[in-house]
Amino acid sequence: MSTPPGGLAFCVFPTAIGHCALVWRAPGTVVGSALPHGSPQSTRAAVSRWFPSARETAPDAAISAVAADVAVLLETGEGDLSDVDLDLSAVPAFDRRVYEVVRTIPAGATLTYGDVAARLGAPGAAQAVGQALGRNPFPPIVPCHRVLAAGRQVGGFSAQGGPRTKLRMLEAEGVHLEHPTLFDV
Numbered sequence: 083m084s085t086p087p088g089g090l091a092f093c094v095f096p097t098a099i100g101h102c103a104l105v106w107r108a109p110g111t112v113v114g115s116a117l118p119h120g121s122p123q124s125t126r127a128a129v130s131r132w133f134p135s136a137r138e139t140a141p142d143a144a145i146s147a148v149a150a151d152v153a154v155l156l157e158t159g160e161g162d163l164s165d166v167d168l169d170l171s172a173v174p175a176f177d178r179r180v181y182e183v184v185r186t187i188p189a190g191a192t193l194t195y196g197d198v199a200a201r202l203g204a205p206g207a208a209q210a211v212g213q214a215l216g217r218n219p220f221p222p223i224v225p226c227h228r229v230l231a232a233g234r235q236v237g238g239f240s241a242q243g244g245p246r247t248k249l250r251m252l253e254a255e256g257v258h259l260e261h262p263t264l265f266d267v
Contacts, residue, residue, distance in 0.1 A: 089107070089137065090135055091136060091141075092105040092106070093145065097152060098153070098156045100119075101118055102118060102149075103116040104148060104152075105129060105132075105133050106145050110148070112166055112167065112169065112223065114129070115219070115223055116128055118242055118247075132219075148223075155222060155255075156254060158254065159189055159254035159255030164186070166223050176214060180215065181218065184225060185225070189228075191257075192229065192230050192234070193228065194230050194231065194234070195208035215229055216240050218240075228255075235259075
């Protein structure tokens with residue numbers, strides 16, 4: 083199947099951290115995504131709340147490729163989602179600018195909220211950057227998990243599992259913020 087004419091479609095797919103979702107319109111244009119919500123049914127329910135007109139549909143080749151790339155990123159920490167076509171028309175201008183900067187952070191690297199604010203030419207806007215990332219409709223395509231609080235602290239994370247999910251995603255990319263104990267080695 084393809085995208086319903088003039089409408090939105092979504093698919094739910096398995097990853098190493100649980101079932102994620104993609105929402106799209108037109109060939110390959112992503113309008114939203116979701117990290118796991120505990121079960122495939124819970125992820126579907128979240129997508130249906132956020133995009134009530136979206137219909138679950140088998141993905142076309144472009145969306146299947148994005149889903150596969152998301153799954154690889156979440157399992158191995160490898161991959162680059164920076165070329166995924168996103169529909170940012172409903173995203174506020176400041177948030178768009180934040181997402182543009184965050185999409186340049188490669189897997190295995192991090193910035194702080196303050197670093198992102200500085201790159202925007204808005205030093206002192208770290209809190210606004212954090213709020214924009216809390217509204218991110220495209221995780222992990224816009225890799226908000228790669229943005230940390232000052233001092234390389236994990237900071238907040240609005241996805242299911244909160245900071246533990248953020249740490250798990252970073253660890254898959256080779257970023258270790260918590261030092262292992264003798265019992266972890």
